[in-house]
Amino acid sequence: MNLSQIVQDLGFLTPEILLTGLILLAIIYDLFLTKETSIRTGYLAIAGMAIVLFSLFAQNVEASQGLFNQMVAYDGYARYFKIIITLATILVMWMSFQNDELKNRTIGEYYQLMLVLVFGMFFLVSATNMLSIYLSLEIVSIMSYLLAGYLKENLRSNESAIKYVVFGGVSSGIMLYGISLIYGLTGSLNIYEIQASLAANAAISPALLMLAFVLVFVGFGYKIAAVPFHFWTPDVYEGAPATITAFLSVAPKAAGFAVLLRFLNTTLTLSGDPNNIALESLSNLDWPTLLAGVSAITMTVGNVVALQQTNIKRMLAYSSIAHAGYMLMGVVVMHHNGVSAILYYAGIYTLMNLGAFFVAIYIKNAFNTETISDYTGLGYKAPMIGIAMAVFMFSLTGLPPTGGFVAKFYLFRGLVGVGDTFIWLAIVGLINGVVSLYYYLRVLYFMYFKEMNFPDVYHRAPLQFNILIVIIIIPLLFGWMIGDPLSTWTASATSFFVP
Amino acid sequence: MLEHYGTALALGIVGFLLMYAAFIIQKLVGPKNSTDVKLDTYECGEEPEGETWIQFNVRFYVIALIFIIFDIEVVFLFPWAVVFKDLGFLTFIEVFVFISILVVGLAYVWKKGDLQWVKMKLKYGTGRYSASNLLEKENLKEAA
Numbered sequence: 001m002n003l004s005q006i007v008q009d010l011g012f013l014t015p016e017i018l019l020t021g022l023i024l025l026a027i028i029y030d031l032f033l034t035k036e037t038s039i040r041t042g043y044l045a046i047a048g049m050a051i052v053l054f055s056l057f058a059q060n061v062e063a064s065q066g067l068f069n070q071m072v073a074y075d076g077y078a079r080y081f082k083i084i085i086t087l088a089t090i091l092v093m094w095m096s097f098q099n100d101e102l103k104n105r106t107i108g109e110y111y112q113l114m115l116v117l118v119f120g121m122f123f124l125v126s127a128t129n130m131l132s133i134y135l136s137l138e139i140v141s142i143m144s145y146l147l148a149g150y151l152k153e154n155l156r157s158n159e160s161a162i163k164y165v166v167f168g169g170v171s172s173g174i175m176l177y178g179i180s181l182i183y184g185l186t187g188s189l190n191i192y193e194i195q196a197s198l199a200a201n202a203a204i205s206p207a208l209l210m211l212a213f214v215l216v217f218v219g220f221g222y223k224i225a226a227v228p229f230h231f232w233t234p235d236v237y238e239g240a241p242a243t244i245t246a247f248l249s250v251a252p253k254a255a256g257f258a259v260l261l262r263f264l265n266t267t268l269t270l271s272g273d274p275n276n277i278a279l280e281s282l283s284n285l286d287w288p289t290l291l292a293g294v295s296a297i298t299m300t301v302g303n304v305v306a307l308q309q310t311n312i313k314r315m316l317a318y319s320s321i322a323h324a325g326y327m328l329m330g331v332v333v334m335h336h337n338g339v340s341a342i343l344y345y346a347g348i349y350t351l352m353n354l355g356a357f358f359v360a361i362y363i364k365n366a367f368n369t370e371t372i373s374d375y376t377g378l379g380y381k382a383p384m385i386g387i388a389m390a391v392f393m394f395s396l397t398g399l400p401p402t403g404g405f406v407a408k409f410y411l412f413r414g415l416v417g418v419g420d421t422f423i424w425l426a427i428v429g430l431i432n433g434v435v436s437l438y439y440y441l442r443v444l445y446f447m448y449f450k451e452m453n454f455p456d457v458y459h460r461a462p463l464q465f466n467i468l469i470v471i472i473i474i475p476l477l478f479g480w481m482i483g484d485p486l487s488t489w490t491a492s493a494t495s496f497f498v499p
Numbered sequence: 500m501l502e503h504y505g506t507a508l509a510l511g512i513v514g515f516l517l518m519y520a521a522f523i524i525q526k527l528v529g530p531k532n533s534t535d536v537k538l539d540t541y542e543c544g545e546e547p548e549g550e551t552w553i554q555f556n557v558r559f560y561v562i563a564l565i566f567i568i569f570d571i572e573v574v575f576l577f578p579w580a581v582v583f584k585d586l587g588f589l590t591f592i593e594v595f596v597f598i599s600i601l602v603v604g605l606a607y608v609w610k611k612g613d614l615q616w617v618k619m620k621l622k623y624g625t626g627r628y629s630a631s632n633l634l635e636k637e638n639l640k641e642a643a
Binding site for chain 1: 600610
């Protein structure tokens with residue numbers, strides 16, 4: 001490792017370098033703005049993110065590489081998640097301009113912190129060393145705490161930030177202990193060397209290895225809100241500014257899945273090559289079964305608790321826990337199909353969940369309610385909002401003809417494709433789909449069927465919001481009918497970097 | 500391998516015991532003539548006032564954060580300065596970028612007014628520094 005190598009590797013980090021420049025520019029620019037004009041930092045941030053998006057598309061990932069002594073990887077898999085995260089950020093920033101909670105306050109730091117959060121996630125999805133994994137996980141966590149507490153005078157927001165900090169601190173401490181155990185067992189922090197050491201040493205005690213793995217999983221599980229590390233989710237999602245809730249429920253979750261999948265498929269498999277068609281878990285550690293259990297519990301708890309929620313944000317929070325459970329079904333597969341199913345699901349989930357949150361935010365702004373039963377008759381009063389909500393709810397349930405259906409289909413196909421081992425998990429998943437039908441369609445019940453009366457004057461949403469919703473709905477509804485570009489991308493994005 | 504851990508464990512146990520031994524011995528043999536002044540909280544010669552559970556100014560944290568930023572800067576600059584001669588101009592650019600990022604941080608705290616301790620004119624409004632409270636204290640002193 002010499003200097004010229006470092007300089008050479010920097011060339012592969014164009015999006016990250018652009019993002020760093022953007023963060024600094026946003027901070028400096030904001031210094032010259034007043035409270036009233038500070039929204040311009042947001043315009044700058046959104047324009048900069050568009051440039052970052054272009055630079056991501058411009059990347060040539062044919063030849064994947066390990067950068068900086070295999071601290072981070074440069075591959076199609078990381079790029080796919082970075083694109084999803086960037087898109088989600090742009091959508092959320094756009095929605096933030098229209099969120100009434102954020103009106104009349106100094107808003108510059110909000111966008112700066114979001115950009116730093118994106119920076120952390122960029123490194124999280126490409127990290128290949130326990131150190132870089134932990135470091136980027138911390139960047140993501142700390143920025144999330146700050147953003148959750150952004151409404152300084154709002155007690156709910158403060159409460160959510162404090163809860164988030166306490167849970168986050170404990171779980172990252174536990175994860176760090178797990179990492180130290182893995183280091184003690186294998187003598188390395190590099191995930192490829194860890195794999196080599198584990199595969200060569202059959203003598204490592206399975207119990208100790210299991211303990212280390214479970215402790216590390218606590219950190220990841222907290223990030224993706226898997227049961228039993230999900231307790232922070234509803235309170236944080238309810239108290240944080242609504243746009244941040246939408247953001248937290250998609251982007252860091254996708255990044256968490258990205259790093260979890262890379263870590264498991266590289267480190268804890270026999271071949272250590274995730275591009276292998278059929279991976280095999282290390283003989284002395286049956287982590288797929290353990291994760292299958294976590295997956296089943298996560299989706300069941302998420303769905304069953306969501307049934308009783310009356311607040312739309314809490315309902316969506318529990319539903320996002322359930323969706324983490326669905327996505328974990330793809331992790332246990334250890335097959336190309338599982339990875340591409342998760343990639344596909346992450347893309348579709350980003351769109352449908354952001355859409356559902358955006359509609360909920362709009363309803364809060366326009367009708368000042370977050371209670372589901374207050375949505376009565378909204379489908380007739382505001383037809384555009386009603387139709388949009390219907391599409392997102394159908395998609396979250398996984399009903400055809402939405403993208404949510406296709407995404408779920410891929411997950412189940414991957415799971416059933418590996419034989420009879422996890423048929424039970426597929427059945428649990430199907431039953432959960434039925435359970436979720438109730439609470440998603442309950443929203444539509446209140447909107448359309450509780451009271452049927454056509455008002456004289458329709459409520460019209462502003463053009464800016466309508467455009468945003470249409471941008472989300474079109475790929476969600478028609479994307480898979482027209483050649484399904486997302487599945488082409490996911491198929492090409494499953495190649496991990498392997499040294 | 501394992502015996503190294505054994506050494507560390509022995510060290511831990513001995514350290515733990517020694518700490519408690521110190522406590523126990525001084526409890527047994529130390530003279531006990533405590534006065535009010537002796538039991539008081541040590542406050543650098545100031546007389547302690549009020550409860551310890553008070554809300555204190557959040558700007559202490561800001562100052563600490565600023566300190567940490569520039570403390571870490573030195574930590575990184577020092578090893579760089581030692582090997583600078585061998586590494587050449589490229590590392591100069593690297594450190595330049597590093598410091599300019601920190602300068603942005605300095606500009607931020609400067610513009611936000613956090614480099615000045617007295618940020619705004621203090622309003623004697625609440626708490627133990629409220630005008631009535633201070634006046635009462637004056638009166639008490641005079642009466643004494």
